[in-house]
Each structure stands twice: as C-alpha cells, then as structure tokens.
Amino acid sequence: MLKVYHAPNTRSIRVLWLLEELGTPYEKETVEFDPKYLQSDAYLAINPLGKLPAINDNGLMLNESGAIVQYILAKHAGSHLEPKLGTPVYGKYLQWLHFAEATFMPPVSLIIQHTFRKPPEERVASVVTDAQAALKKVLTLLDKELATKPFICGNEFTAADIMLGYDLFLCNLIRVPLAEYANISAYFDRLSSRPGFQKASGK
Numbered sequence: 001m002l003k004v005y006h007a008p009n010t011r012s013i014r015v016l017w018l019l020e021e022l023g024t025p026y027e028k029e030t031v032e033f034d035p036k037y038l039q040s041d042a043y044l045a046i047n048p049l050g051k052l053p054a055i056n057d058n059g060l061m062l063n064e065s066g067a068i069v070q071y072i073l074a075k076h077a078g079s080h081l082e083p084k085l086g087t088p089v090y091g092k093y094l095q096w097l098h099f100a101e102a103t104f105m106p107p108v109s110l111i112i113q114h115t116f117r118k119p120p121e122e123r124v125a126s127v128v129t130d131a132q133a134a135l136k137k138v139l140t141l142l143d144k145e146l147a148t149k150p151f152i153c154g155n156e157f158t159a160a161d162i163m164l165g166y167d168l169f170l171c172n173l174i175r176v177p178l179a180e181y182a183n184i185s186a187y188f189d190r191l192s193s194r195p196g197f198q199k200a201s202g203k
C-alpha cells in the first residue's frame with residue numbers, strides 16, 4: 001500500500017488531500033518536522049533532501065509534491081480530478097498545477113524563512129519586501145482568474161486546486177491578508193470546507 005510521510009502544515013497535505021479526494025487507501029506515517037530528525041540517517045534514507053513530503057509505493061520512493069500528485073493521478077487515469085487529456089483546459093490545468101509550486105511558493109517560502117525560520121541575525125528585510133511584491137502579483141493574477149469560475153479550471157474541482165489550495169492554506173497560516181482578495185477568499189472557503197482538505201490538514 002502507498003505510504004505517505006507526513007508532518008502537519010507541510011506540503012504532504014497536498015498528497016493526503018489528493019488521496020482523500022480519490023477515496024483510495026493509503027498508509028500515513030507522521031514524522032517530526034524537526035531538522036534533527038529530517039537530517040537523520042533514518043529519514044535521509046527515505047528522502048535524501050530531508051524534506052516532506054515523501055512516498056513509498058511498493059519500493060518506489062518519490063519526494064516532490066507536484067510529481068507525487070501527477071504520479072498518483074496517472075495511476076488513477078480518467079479520475080474526476082483531471083480534465084480530459086488533449087482538451088484546451090488540460091493545458092491550463094497543467095500550468096496551474098505547476099504554477100503552485102514553481103511560481104507561487106518561492107515568495108511564500110522566502111517570507112517564511114526571513115520572518116520566522118532563520119535566526120533573527122540572518123533575516124534580510126529587503127528579501128521579505130521583494131517577496132511580498134512578488135506574492136502580490138501572484139495573488140492579483142489568481143484573484144482575476146477566479147472572478148468568473150468557482151475552481152481554477154472552471155466548474156470542476158481538480159488536482160490543480162489541491163496544489164493551489166495548500167499555498168493558500170500556508171498564506172493563511174502566516175497571516176497574508178487574503179481578505180483583500182475577494183475571489184481568492186471565497187475560493188479558499190470553498191476548498192477548505194471540503195472533507196478531504198479537512199482530513200488532510202487535520203482540521
């Protein structure tokens with residue numbers, strides 16, 4: 001059975017949420033989100049980068065959340081969580097799926113690092129200012145996209161919403177003022193009321 005290594009509030013929420021939406025059985029191992037454990041030989045044997053998430057699917061180890069999401073979906077080809085291959089919306093779906101980690105997350109991670117994680121003497125205020133400006137562009141774009149549709153690909157909830165939903169969960173956690181973006185706020189309410197999200201995020 002597919003095993004997911006998880007820690008609360010981390011990107012492993014994306015994987016658990018996807019599995020919950022698919023209704024597929026899985027095993028969850030909750031690990032300590034502590035550098036000592038993540039850099040231990042025991043955990044580095046699971047993920048050589050010492051990060052979360054990681055999965056073990058019958059000996060196949062993967063550790064990049066977007067790739068894990070695509071891998072699991074490929075095993076559930078034709079599921080309700082992806083638009084049909086070959087349709088124009090499929091291209092948009094892939095773009096949003098990857099936008100979540102490749103474009104949305106970097107400024108969020110920089111804000112977290114330089115506001116909470118690094119020791120105060122290593123925090124750089126201008127990094128935070130620049131990251132906030134980059135994040136504002138991302139949120140403005142997303143808010144505009146969501147003006148006319150309930151989910152990022154239209155009327156149907158897809159795995160791209162799972163990828164983006166985690167980003168918004170994290171924004172909320174670090175008090176990014178999402179209330180300034182009416183469409184995003186309504187979207188996040190829709191996403192976070194789903195039982196799969198609530199189970200995955202421990203809410």
Ligand SMILES: N[C@@H](CCC(=O)N[C@@H](CS)C(=O)NCC(=O)O)C(=O)O
Nearest residue numbers: 010011051052053063064065066101
């Ligand atoms: N691009 C990777 C990022 C993984 C990542 O940075 N995970 C964070 C938790 S959300 C982590 O484990 N951080 C621990 C560290 O960097 O020491 C993914 O999407 O899986």
